[in-house]
Amino acid sequence: MTETRSFANAYERDQTAPLPSSYMMKFYFDELPEVIIQQSDILKGVSINVGDFLFIMSEDVVADPELPSGDFVLALHHTKLYDGRSLYAIAKYDFNLLAEHETERWDEDFLFILYIGVGYLVLILMALWFYSYRVGKKSAALVDWAEQISTDNLSSERPDFHFNEYNRVATCLEQSLKRNAALMEREKKFLSHASHELRTPIAIIRANMEILERMDIPESALGSLSRVERASTNMQLITETLLWLGRKNETAPAEYQVNLPQLLQQLIDDHTYLIQGECVEVIHDYETAPDEMLPATPLMIVLNNLIRNAFQYTHKGWIKVTYQSGTIIVENYDMDLVNDREVVSFGLGLELTQKVCSRLHWNLDINYSDGGVKAALQLPVS
Structure with missing residues (x-):
């Protein structure tokens, strides 16, 4: 130039x-x-x-x-x-x-530049490793905290994860658990209050039913009186179930010697009225069931709900109650449910039954199909 x-x-x-x-x-x-x-x-x-x-x-x-x-x-x-x-x-x-020392200088400059490039690359790799290590460590801490957090320890102080995004995720999870805890508390209060409020009218109905039974009433009214009595019995059982679920006492229920064939036969006889006039076949195979020491009250609540659900939602088909190796199976199949795709639920009985079994840690397996429900209860034998 x-x-x-x-x-x-x-x-x-x-x-x-x-x-x-x-x-x-x-x-x-x-x-x-x-x-x-x-x-x-x-x-x-x-x-x-x-x-x-x-x-x-x-x-x-x-x-x-x-x-x-x-x-x-x-x-x-x-x-x-x-x-x-x-x-x-x-x-x-x-x-x-070019002289030899001049070419050596060029080689030295090249090596110097090469060393700088390699050093820079090593620093970048170390920085990436350190960042990944720190992110992984904080991610593991967030996962551990999320696994341990529950409605019982929401009052404890939330740790700082040193990343704004992780802290926001932890805050969202904490707030979600608090909302769920509030909903559960409201649900328990509602169940408790509703159950207590229902006990009085149910008691009045049953007391008046006893008075009516002592009176001379025409035979044409006996059917209606029987339906009222069965309805009040079911209401009483549901109310007792709700009250039991709403209790805060976690003591184990008392166990008694239970004759399973007699209990199952009694529950089936109590609900036979639900299929009167219907084309329903009742199949049972529980005669070999042994006598066991079981929590009688919750067991009766669970079995009563399962059997009543099967009888209530079967109008044309069959109901099967069997005992197999410590498991009571209640299964129903209804042709009307196969053709009616609008049926999306099988009543309050199954929901209450699942809550009772969940609280007692019983193994209840419920499988839904187009024509009914198959419920298998593993007996909680000691």
Whole structure:
């Protein structure tokens, strides 16, 4: 650039100024010269814009590397003189002219740059590893805290996970558990209050039923009186179930010797009225069931709900109650439910039964099908 500017200034003062030339650099007017390497003009067809540089390496233009040509670099520059003429400057750098210590310096500079690049890459990898390690550690801490948090320890202080996103996730989880705890508390209060409120009218109904039974009433009213009595019995059982679920006392229920065949037969007989006039076949196979020490009250609540649910939602089909290896199976199949796709529930009985079994940690497996429900209760035998 300095040589080009010096000649441009001299040419502007005197257009007859000769083109400068040296061992490494030469100048040319208007067009590029011929540069013959191995009998080939390496600048043939080369174009360069005004103000640009062009570098040509020897290995890019030498057709046969085995022929002697020397390692070189051509540096070309194109500029415009004040009168519009083109001026080309060509410098040829021959690597064979470099001394050994000069090439060693180039190698040292290259190694220095290489070391810097490798060191920078190592620092980046260490930073990424440290960040991943820290994120993984905080993620594990968040998972551990989420597994331990429950409605019983919501009052404890939430740890700081040092990441805003993790703290927000923990806050959302904590708030969700608090809302669920509030909903559960309201549900328990509602069940308790509703159950207590229902006990009084049920007691009045049953007391008046006893009075009516002692009176002489016409036979035409006996059917209605029997239906009222059965309805009040079911209401009483549901109310007792709700009260038992609403209790905060977690003491285990008392166990008694239970005759399973007699209990199952009694519950089936109590609910036979639900299928009177219906085309329903009742199948039972529990005669071999042994007498066991069982929590009698919750067991009767669960079995009563399962059997009543099967009888209540079967109008054309069959009901099967069986005992197999410590498991009582209550299954119903109704052709009307197969054809009626709008049936989406099987009553309050199953929901209450699941809550009772969940509280007592009993194994109750309920499978829904197009035509009914199959419930299998594993007896909680000690």
